[in-house]
Structure formats: C-alpha cells, structure tokens
Amino acid sequence: MGPLTPHATEVFDEIKKQAAEMSVLMVDSDKYQVTGPRSQCVVNVKHKACACRKWDLTGMPCKHAVAAIWDMSRNSIDVGIPEEWVSDVYWLSTWKKVYDNVIEPINGLDMWTPS
Template sequence: MVKITFFRQGKSDMLLNNLCESFNKQLAGARDKPIITCLEYIREYLTMRIVNVKKMQATARGPLTPQATKAWDEIQTEAIKLTVMMVDEVTYQVKSLRSQCVVNVEDMTCICRRWDLTGMPCKHAVAALYDMIENNMPVGPLEKWADEAYWLDTWKKVYNHQIRPIPGPDMWTPSKCPTILTPSKHHTQIGRPNKNRKKALGEKKELAASKKRKMKIKEVQNVFPAGGRFTRMGHEKSCGRYGVYGHNIRTCRAPSQP
C-alpha cells in the first residue's frame, strides 16, 4: 500500500492547537498555584490518564481503536448497498442510487475525497475492496487499508510510557549548593486573578457580537415589559383636565370646575 499523508498542511497546526487547548483545560485548577504544586498536579493527571487509557486498551478487540472500529462498522454497512464496476486493475466505478464515484486503489484515493482527508477508507473504497476479494485479488485485512493513526498498535505506542511516582519534599536530598537561593519578592497584582484562558481573535469577535445582541434584547425588554404593553417611558405627561404638561389627571391638584 502507498502510505498517505494523514494531515495536510494547516491541519497539523489545527491539531496542535486543539491538543494545547485540551491540555490547558485540564490545568484550570493548577495554573494559579506555585510551580512545584502545578508540576505535581500535571504529573498526577498524566499518571491517571495513562492508567485509564491502558484499561480501555486492554478491553479493546480488533486491529483498530474502539472509536475507529465503530466508524468502520458503519462504513461497511453502507458499502454493502453499493454496486461496483471494475475499469482496470486499480480503478473502480462505484455507484449508488444518487451518486457515482471513482476509486483508485493504488493511490488510495476516492473522488469524494473522504479517504484523502481522513485516512479512513470511505464506503466507495470499501465496496471496491469487496469486489477485489470476490475476484481473488490480494487485499489482505481490510482494516490495514486505514491509516496507521487508527490502528490499535499505534494507540498503544502513544501510551507506552509510564510516569513513576516520586517521594514527597520531606524525602528530597538536601542541596549541596553553597549559594542560598532566596525566593523573589512577591507582591500582589492589582485586581482579581484571571482564571479564564485568553480568547482567540475569532472568539473575541463572537463574544462582542453576543454582548451586542444581549444589549439590544435588554433595550427591547425595557420598552416591552411583561404583558406586552407599551410603557410611558420617554413621553411627557399631560393633564387630561386642563391640558397642562408635567402631571396627569390623577395627580392634578387644581380644584375641579363644574
């Protein structure tokens, strides 16, 4: 098989950004702590995550990860409904009721581009592989046509490392450095400490637009209170008896005339 590039240029930056945001979210309870406390929090979190993932790996069955296996089963169910016509040894025409795609097995591409973008064979590619099996062509395990990122072995390699426990500060070896390291002078910053992460440029625009919508809704609610009636806010009162502005007939103190 020809190995494909799983992430195109730009997608790797997006993946790295998502990983950083996910990791930063888990550190919300330790970012405002001292450096040693923050590092200990990170160590404990990574230890628990590795243990939990290894428990999931122990119960996983098949060459693909559990999520990839679930997606693969759905693709196979849809691939059975398609019809395949062989053009040559590497090109296949796959048809459904409303669509028609061309699959190139050698380049591992499909005209729908789902195989190119995700690395997981689409339903058209799986239907073409089924046709190859019926014609006694060498295919091998169908799951191996997926990118290595979906393999269970790759998932196990990612979490193959272990983080060993360490003793507490009371068991640390005293330093033999002749210089006494004193902590820097600490002064409390002005204002309340910010625990929320800094928003990206696009998120700031969305937040500003959301605030603007809320302000408009509040203005409308002030004009239309509960009950849907107009209020007299902004209108000058006038007396219905004498036509004098500044008060109404209820608060009129002039003597009534016959």
C-alpha cells in the same frame, strides 16, 4: 475485538454497512467506479484516493473504497480485509505503541527534597 480503536471500529462498521449497498465496476486494475443510491465515485486503490475525498482526508477508506476492496477480494486479488487499508493512526496497536513511549511525568524543582 478488531484491530482498530473502539471509536474507529464504530465508524468503520457504519462505512461497511453503507458499502454493502454499492455496486462496483472495474475500470482497470487500480480504478473502480462505485455506484450507490446517492453517489457515484471513482476509487483509485493504488493512490488510496476516492473522488469523494474522504479516503484522502481521513485515512479511512470511504464506503466506495470498501466496496472496491471487497470487489477485488471477490476477484481473488489479495487485498486482505478492509481494516488493513485503514491508516495506522486508527489501529489499537499504534496507540499501544504511543502509550508505551510515554515519559513518566516528574515534579517541578520546588518539589524535590534537598539531599
């Protein structure tokens, strides 16, 4: 079991598969030019943004971003695993927290027994 929800893990595994086909060129310490079979994008790791807009819109690093993150860790930059860059909303721990705070439903007034 990974840190993400089962659905997010499935989606992210597919992104990682595609990221493996990308080649990465470092522009500066925040920017990476990522080239794949059908696309070339500039990823700004500091702003968690990519030219394809998917990272900004979904909160989940796109294939370009994952390729850039891998490249950074290959260059001994401490970025952790790509999952750590995925927005909290996709994390199992976040969902557990949400459910912990669920308020017990109560029945309407007409269901209360008079005392």
